[in-house]
Structures are given as structure tokens and as C-alpha cells.
Amino acid sequence: MRLGIIGGGQLGAMLAEAAHPLGVATRILDPEPAVCTARAAEVVYAEHDDPKALSGLTDWAQALTYEFENVPLEAVQGRPGVWPPPEALRIAQDRLHEKDFFTEHGVDTAPFAQVSRVQDVQEALAKVGTPALLKTRRLGYDGKGQALVHTAEEGRQAFEELGGVPCILEGLVDFRRELSVIAVRSADGDVRVYPVAENHHEGGILRWSITPAPDLKDRQAEAESIVVRLLEALEYVGVLTVELFDVDGPLLANEMAPRVHNSGHQTIEGAVTSQFENHVRAVLGLPLGSVEVLQPVGMINLIGREPPLEALLAIDGVSVHRYVKEPRPGRKLGHVTVQGADRVTVEHRLEQVQALVREHS
Amino acid sequence: MRLGIIGGGQLGAMLAEAAHPLGVATRILDPEPAVCTARAAEVVYAEHDDPKALSGLTDWAQALTYEFENVPLEAVQGRPGVWPPPEALRIAQDRLHEKDFFTEHGVDTAPFAQVSRVQDVQEALAKVGTPALLKTRRLGYDGKGQALVHTAEEGRQAFEELGGVPCILEGLVDFRRELSVIAVRSADGDVRVYPVAENHHEGGILRWSITPAPDLKDRQAEAESIVVRLLEALEYVGVLTVELFDVDGPLLANEMAPRVHNSGHQTIEGAVTSQFENHVRAVLGLPLGSVEVLQPVGMINLIGREPPLEALLAIDGVSVHRYVKEPRPGRKLGHVTVQGADRVTVEHRLEQVQALVREHS
Numbered sequence: 006m007r008l009g010i011i012g013g014g015q016l017g018a019m020l021a022e023a024a025h026p027l028g029v030a031t032r033i034l035d036p037e038p039a040v041c042t043a044r045a046a047e048v049v050y051a052e053h054d055d056p057k058a059l060s061g062l063t064d065w066a067q068a069l070t071y072e073f074e075n076v077p078l079e080a081v082q083g084r085p086g087v088w089p090p091p092e093a094l095r096i097a098q099d100r101l102h103e104k105d106f107f108t109e110h111g112v113d114t115a116p117f118a119q120v121s122r123v124q125d126v127q128e129a130l131a132k133v134g135t136p137a138l139l140k141t142r143r144l145g146y147d148g149k150g151q152a153l154v155h156t157a158e159e160g161r162q163a164f165e166e167l168g169g170v171p172c173i174l175e176g177l178v179d180f181r182r183e184l185s186v187i188a189v190r191s192a193d194g195d196v197r198v199y200p201v202a203e204n205h206h207e208g209g210i211l212r213w214s215i216t217p218a219p220d221l222k223d224r225q226a227e228a229e230s231i232v233v234r235l236l237e238a239l240e241y242v243g244v245l246t247v248e249l250f251d252v253d254g255p256l257l258a259n260e261m262a263p264r265v266h267n268s269g270h271q272t273i274e275g276a277v278t279s280q281f282e283n284h285v286r287a288v289l290g291l292p293l294g295s296v297e298v299l300q301p302v303g304m305i306n307l308i309g310r311e312p313p314l315e316a317l318l319a320i321d322g323v324s325v326h327r328y329v330k331e332p333r334p335g336r337k338l339g340h341v342t343v344q345g346a347d348r349v350t351v352e353h354r355l356e357q358v359q360a361l362v363r364e365h366s
Numbered sequence: 367m368r369l370g371i372i373g374g375g376q377l378g379a380m381l382a383e384a385a386h387p388l389g390v391a392t393r394i395l396d397p398e399p400a401v402c403t404a405r406a407a408e409v410v411y412a413e414h415d416d417p418k419a420l421s422g423l424t425d426w427a428q429a430l431t432y433e434f435e436n437v438p439l440e441a442v443q444g445r446p447g448v449w450p451p452p453e454a455l456r457i458a459q460d461r462l463h464e465k466d467f468f469t470e471h472g473v474d475t476a477p478f479a480q481v482s483r484v485q486d487v488q489e490a491l492a493k494v495g496t497p498a499l500l501k502t503r504r505l506g507y508d509g510k511g512q513a514l515v516h517t518a519e520e521g522r523q524a525f526e527e528l529g530g531v532p533c534i535l536e537g538l539v540d541f542r543r544e545l546s547v548i549a550v551r552s553a554d555g556d557v558r559v560y561p562v563a564e565n566h567h568e569g570g571i572l573r574w575s576i577t578p579a580p581d582l583k584d585r586q587a588e589a590e591s592i593v594v595r596l597l598e599a600l601e602y603v604g605v606l607t608v609e610l611f612d613v614d615g616p617l618l619a620n621e622m623a624p625r626v627h628n629s630g631h632q633t634i635e636g637a638v639t640s641q642f643e644n645h646v647r648a649v650l651g652l653p654l655g656s657v658e659v660l661q662p663v664g665m666i667n668l669i670g671r672e673p674p675l676e677a678l679l680a681i682d683g684v685s686v687h688r689y690v691k692e693p694r695p696g697r698k699l700g701h702v703t704v705q706g707a708d709r710v711t712v713e714h715r716l717e718q719v720q721a722l723v724r725e726h727s
Contacts, residue, residue: 006675022383025405027675028688028700044386274638277683277705292680295705299660314367314388319653322638327389339389344638344656 006030006289009066010046011053011080013038015328015337016072016265019273021046023281029289032065034058040329054080068288070243072264074098075144088192088288089243093263096239100142100173100260107258110234114258115250116176123169126160133176139163142171149209153177178257180250184218185268186228189244189283189293190236197283197296198229199276202268204248210335213305213355214268216275216298219348227256235261244269244284267306267340274324274342275302300344301351305358307339312361317341320357322350367391367650370427371407372414372441374399376689376698377433377626380634382407384642390650393426395419401690415441429649431604433625435459436505449649450604454624457600461503461534461621468619471595475619476611477537484530487521494537500524503532510570514538539618541611545579546629547589550605550644550654551597558644558657559590560637563629565609571696574666574716575629577636577659580709588617596622605630605645628667628701635685635703636663661705662712666719668700673722678702681718683711 006029010017013035021031022045031046034055038048051058054077062069069087074097081091096102104117118129120139130137139160141150152163154174164172183206188198203218204211217225232247239245246266250257269280278286278294286293310332317325320343327339341358345351367390371378374396382392383406392407395416399409412419415438423430430448435458442452457463465478479490481500491498500521502511513524515535525533544567549559564579565572578586593608600606607627611618630641639647639655647654671693678686681704688700702719706712 022386025383025402026685026687028402028686028690030405041386041389044391277635278685282685286679291676294679294685295683315652318647318655322656324387324639324643324655325389326387329389 007032007066008285008289009034009062009069010072011035011059011062011069011076012072013042013048014072015039015041015326015339018042018045018328019270019281019326020070020072020265020285023279024285027282027285027291029285032062034062041327044329053077059084068290070264070284070288074262074264089241089245089263090239093239093241093245093261097261097263098143100140100175101171102142103260104173104175106235106238107261110238112231112234112258113255115178118174120160120164120172120174123161123164126164126174127157129174130154130157130160133174136177138175138177139167139172140175141167142173151209178250178252180252180257182218182251183259184224184228184249184251184256185214185246185266186232186249187244187246187266187269187272187280188229188232188236189280189287189296190241191287191293192242192290195293196233196236197293198232199269199272199280199296200298201225201228201249202271204268208335210308210337211267211306212308213303213359214271215301215303215348215351215355216268216271217301224251224256231256231258243287244280267337268304270326270340271302271304271342272296272298273326274344275299300346301348303343303351303355305341305343305355305362306337307341307362308337308366309334310366311338312365316361317358320354320361321345322354323358368393368427369646369650370395370423370430371433372396372420372423372430372437373433374403374409375433376400376402376687376700379403379406379689380631380642380687381431381433381626381646384640385646388643388646388652390646393423395423402688405690414438420445429651431625431645431649435623435625450602450606450624451600454600454602454606454622458622458624459504461501461536462532463503464621465534465536467596467599468622471599473592473595473619474616476539479535481521481525481533481535484522484525487525487535488518490535491515491518491521494535497538499536499538500528500533501536502528503534512570539611539613541613541618543579543612544620545585545589545610545612545617546575546607546627547593547610548605548607548627548630548633548641549590549593549597550641550648550657551602552648552654553603553651556654557594557597558654559593560630560633560641560657561659562586562589562610563632565629569696571669571698572628572667573669574664574720575632576662576664576709576712576716577629577632578662585612585617592617592619604648605641628698629665631687631701632663632665632703633657633659634687635705636660661707662709663706664704664712664716666702666704666716666723667698668702668723669698669727670695671727672699673726677722678719681715681722682706683715684719
């Protein structure tokens with residue numbers, strides 16, 4: 006079997022690494038893949054929307070998937086064998102479409118309003134209240150392309166600074182914590198939902214995560230109900246991630262990612278079947294694997310700089326994933342998974358890793 | 367970091383797959399690697415004892431290791447940075463040296479005697495009793511190069527049929543079961559021992575295995591004591607496997623493999639750190655990882671033919687590793703790992719996999 010993957014970051018590498026034990030050959034389309042990707046798969050060196058390269062990949066592979074949500078839509082729309090469905094990509098690429106999609110399917114969100122022109126700012130603020138986040142509808146990630154807004158004047162200024170492109174204004178949610186739910190749906194409609202993860206961001210970038218999130222109670226069932234609704238609505242195939250705010254009242258959906266997700270990296274070691282393998286299984290029409298997580302598992306991103314490998318590996322229960330990238334401030338260079346018999350042990354080990362990360366940043 | 371691996375079978379592929387997340391680049395030396403290997407690592411296409419290729423690999427890598435025990439000794443002896451130590455390879459390549467080595471270190475074995483000439487058969491039989499196994503001292507594996515012998519006449523005939531090469535005669539042990547213990551020793555002398563596995567062979571080939579072996583009681587401590595003694599004696603670095611017979615009285619050592627082992631494949635999914643990652647960590651001078659096995663885990667080899675992937679993956683708790691080899695009777699084409707909450711569940715799932723294997727063989 007053969008799988009084509011659009012995008013040459015670490016997610017592509019980990020997809021390829023999950024595919025190979027199944028006997029699935031992989032080709033990754035990217036003009037400039039990460040070193041870890043070039044080691045993990047055959048690379049087709051071309052732009053993500055290069056028509057010739059895409060056709061070649063379609064002819065070669067049984068299925069095409071993608072590892073980032075800013076894949077040019079025209080590269081995949083109407084192309085046979087692309088999973089997750091391009092419609093999910095279309096929605097996820099636009100924060101307004103995404104919020105509308107959540108709302109249509111009875112999934113709560115923060116209050117939101119569109120801001121297409123600078124004149125829309127005042128009305129939008131009146132609708133969502135202050136403080137609020139002004140975000141570009143497209144192409145924002147890891148906290149980029151957004152601004153915190155308290156007044157109409159600030160809002161207008163932010164809109165100009167964001168380039169005057171179509172934006173969405175979102176009410177700032179006073180959440181207890183951030184969660185994410187990762188689920189996978191197979192071609193024949195089987196759905197599996199991983200235990201919900203609790204995520205900790207700084208400066209808009211995921212720093213660390215723990216699965217299952219502590220004290221979930223009925224939040225697991227609620228998160229499952231949300232993600233299942235979205236999967237069914239899209240006749241989705243593959244892994245879908247929904248980021249959630251845990252607040253008083255029902256969970257709020259923040260955004261969705263039609264792909265494997267950073268907060269699911271801990272499923273490589275922590276779950277019976279990783280998000281990567283289940284994504285590969287799904288898009289190739291194979292049966293899904295168990296999403297059971299046997300004991301608590303944490304994940305820390307290595308951002309900007311990496312502590313010495315020796316020091317990381319000396320911590321018990323640790324697995325290290327280096328992406329072999331040039332260090333750069335704010336860049337994800339790798340991640341560390343931390344296993345332990347109980348939450349206290351995992352949190353203690355996460356702290357040990359974090360101390361190393363701080364020491365070397 | 368860079369690791370050279372001599373040998374292009376599935377063990378080499380799985381070593382490379384374990385190395386990459388650590389940011390370790392791999393090159394594999396083999397004239398004709400398995401497809402899974404060529405996908406997992408850069409390949410140096412040359413014979414295992416090609417001097418130029420070996421020197422190139424030594425210059426390129428921080429460490430050289432090997433994935434099969436019939437590596438030509440002259441390829442590694444005296445070469446810097448080769449782990450496990452070539453001395454372990456020298457011993458493991460010769461069944462007589464191996465048995466002598468066990469005996470020297472107080473490790474029990476089946477009775478044995480050397481047969482260098484056809485004239486030695488009678489005396490050897492007198493020493494070890496009948497029935498006995500006549501085995502070539504070198505190059506036997508998976509049940510090849512051996513014959514069951516009841517009389518001196520049979521022994522002489524077997525000796526001729528084995529080519530008149532130096533042999534060892536071993537008393538046939540009436541064992542309860544076959545076990546294996548896999549351990550790893552780091553460059554600074556840290557030792558970790560995986561839970562002992564119970565192994566089931568047919569026709570001299572490992573068919574399936576379960577970790578931890580049921581009803582181990584003090585056999586775990588006894589096996590640990592054996593393998594630790596051997597590791598220390600060799601100032602070993604890397605993974606060492608010892609195959610054991612469980613009999614009335616002390617465990618008997620059957621043979622050792624100075625490498626990762628088929629009965630440890632289940633550590634990929636089943637242990638916090640797999641035998642492959644721990645081998646890579648050890649030979650590169652890195653700290654070892656936890657060898658804890660959280661729940662029972664089984665492994666079945668796919669030999670000669672493979673059941674359809676879809677059917678295998680439909681069984682709960684299953685992970686499939688295909689080596690992408692041309693099917694051939696007796697050839698290991700892949701393996702299946704089976705996880706479950708308890709031994710009964712794992713055994714039930716192993717039976718489901720075995721039923722598929724039988725159906726498609």
C-alpha cells in the first residue's frame with residue numbers, strides 16, 4: 006500500500022513512521038522538508054500545490070492526506086482519494102466558517118462576529134463584549150495573526166495592523182483550562198475517541214499537555230459528543246482534533262484541526278494505537294486500533310532550544326522525539342513524552358523536563 | 367548523532383526506526399536489505415565485510431552495531447566504536463565457545479561435548495546421553511544445521527550429513543518451556559532487565575511469545591542473575607538475549623544472542639522503552655530507559671505467508687509489523703503484537719491471530 010502526504014513537517018514524519026510497520030510506503034510532498042521527514046519518507050521536492058507533483062502523487066498512492074491545515078485548497082478539492090475530506094480543510098482554514106460550522110451543529114463557542122471592514126469593529130465589539138480577540142480569519146497559528154482588544158479604537162488599530170484582511174472578533178473566554186479531544190473515524194464509519202488532553206499554552210504555543218486530563222468527570226462524554234457530531238456531519242475519514250475551553254457550563258469549541266495534533270503526540274507511547282497509526286489506518290480504509298491510554302502520559306514541546314539529549318533521557322519514563330531542525334526562537338524542535346504510574350509521578354517528571362527546558366532556553 | 371548498523375534485515379530496520387526519534391541518523395550496511403530496511407535508513411550497498419564500506423561507516427558514525435550474529439568477525443574485531451563488544455560475537459558464533467562461556471560463569475546448560483571428528487561421536491554420546499542433538503558449532507539458526515540422534519550410528523551419519531564440520535553434541539533437555547531474558551547494559555555499567563518472555567517454537571522457528579512469561583515466580587530473579595553475570599563478564603554494551611530452558615532445578619542457558627531479539631519485538635508496544643531504543647541508547651553512550659511492561663503483551667511471527675492486513679487489524683489490541691519481503695516458506699515476513707488488560711485477554715487475541723495465520727498458510 007502507498008500513502009501520499011502533503012507537508013514535510015514533523016507531523017508528516019510521524020505519519021510516515023507509523024505507516025511503515027504496516028508495510029505502507031510513503032511519499033511526502035514538500036519543497037523543504039524537515040530533516041526528520043527526509044529520513045522517514047521518500048520526498049517529492051515541490052510546492053504543496055504543484056499540479057504535476059500532485060498528479061504524480063495521486064497516481065502513485067492509494068490515498069492522499071495532509072499534515073497541516075494551510076494546504077492550498079485547490080490542491081486537494083476535487084482530487085480523488087484525499088482524506089480527511091477537503092471540506093473539513095475548507096472549514097478549518099477560515100475561523101469564521103469554523104465557528105459557523107460549530108454553531109450549526111449545536112456546539113457552543115465563544116461569542117463571535119465577523120470584521121470584514123474597519124467599520125465592522127464597533128458593531129462586532131458590541132456583540133461579543135470586551136475584552137475580545139481580533140483574529141485574521143485565515144492563516145493564523147501558534148498565536149500569530151491576532152490581537153487583544155479592549156476598545157473600538159484598539160480594535161480599529163489592530164484591524165489595520167493585521168493588514169485589513171477579513172477578521173473575526175471573539176469574546177475572550179475566562180476558561181478554567183484548555184482541553185483537546187482527538188478522534189478518528191474510519192471509512193466505514195467506526196469512530197474512536199482518545200481520552201481528552203489538558204493543554205498548557207504560553208505565548209500562543211502549546212507548551213505541555215497531559216492525557217487524560219485530570220478530573221474530567223462527564224467532560225469526556227461531552228467532548229466525545231461534540232467531536233462525534235462534527236465527524237458525522239463531514240462524513241469524515243481520519244483524525245480530527247477539536248480544541249475546547251473548559252468553563253462554567255457546556256464546553257466551548259475553540260478551533261478544529263483536520264489532522265493529527267500536537268496534543269496527541271503522547272499517544273505514540275501512551276495509547277495502544279497512536280493518533281498517527283489510526284490516521285494512516287483510516288485514510289487507507291483499514292480498521293481502527295484501540296485508543297486506550299493505560300496510564301497517564303504527558304508531553305512537553307521543545308521550543309527554540311533543546312536541552313542535551315543525555316540529560317533528558319536520564320529522567321525515568323521519558324521518550325524523546327527530535328525533529329532535527331535548526332534552532333530558532335519559537336520553533337518547535339522536538340517533544341518529550343513522559344510516562345508514569347500515576348498523575349503525580351507524571352507531573353513530577355514533567356517538572357523535571359521543564360526544569361531542563363528552562364535551564365537551556 | 368550517527369549510528370552505523372551492519373545487517374539489513376528487519377532488526378536493522380527496527381533499530382533505525384528507534385534511532386530516528388532521538389535525532390540519530392542511521393546507515394545500514396547490507397548488499398541486499400529488506401524493503402522495510404531500505405525505507406527506514408540510508409543503505410550502504412556492500413558486503414558485511416567490505417573493508418572500504420566498513421571504514422566509511424566507522425568514519426561517519428559515532429558507533430557501529432550489528433543486527434545478526436553471523437557478522438564476519440574480522441569485520442568488527444579491532445575496529446573502534448563497535449558495540450556490543452566483538453568478543454560477545456566471537457563467543458555467540460560458536461556453540462562450543464558459548465557453552466564453555468556459560469559454564470565458566472556458573473550458568474547451567476544441557477550436558478554437552480564437542481564432536482570434531484566422526485570418531486568423537488561415541489564418546490560424546492556416552493557423556494551427554496541419548497537422545498541428543500548434534501549441531502554444527504557455527505552458522506546454525508532457526509533449527510537449521512542440527513539433527514536428533516539416538517545411537518552412535520545415527521550420530522556418525524548425522525555428522526557426515528552436517529558436512530563433517532566441527533559440531534557439538536547436546537543432551538536433549540526435557541524442558542517445561544522455553545524462556546528468554548533480554549537485558550541491556552549501558553557504557554557506564556547501568557543494567558536493565560526486561561521481564562522474561564515465554565517462547566513457543568515450531569520446527570526450530572519462534573512462532574509466538576508472551577511477556578511476562580506466566581507464573582514466573584523466582585525465575586525472573588534467576589534469569590536476571592544469569593544475564594547480569596554474562597553482561598558483566600563481557601563488559602557488555604547494548605542488548606543481550608539469553609535463551610533459557612525452564613526445567614526442574616536451575617534454569618539452563620541454551621544460547622545467547624548479542625543483539626536485539628525476536629522474542630523482544632513485543633517491547634516496542636509493550637515496554638516503556640523498547641529493546642531497540644535501549645540498544646541504540648546503550649551503544650551511543652546514552653542513559654537507558656525504563657524496561658517496565660505495563661500489561662501482558664504477546665507476539666506472533668508471520669512466517670511464510672501473511673494474512674490480509676485488514677483481518678489482522680480488525681482484532682483489538684493488535685499492532686502489525688510487516689517487513690515487506692517476498693513470501694517464501696519458513697521466511698519471517700512480519701510480526702504481530704497483541705496487547706490486553708490481562709493474560710487471558712492477550713491469549714485469546716493471540717489465538718485469534720493464530721487462527722488467521724493458520725487460515726492463510
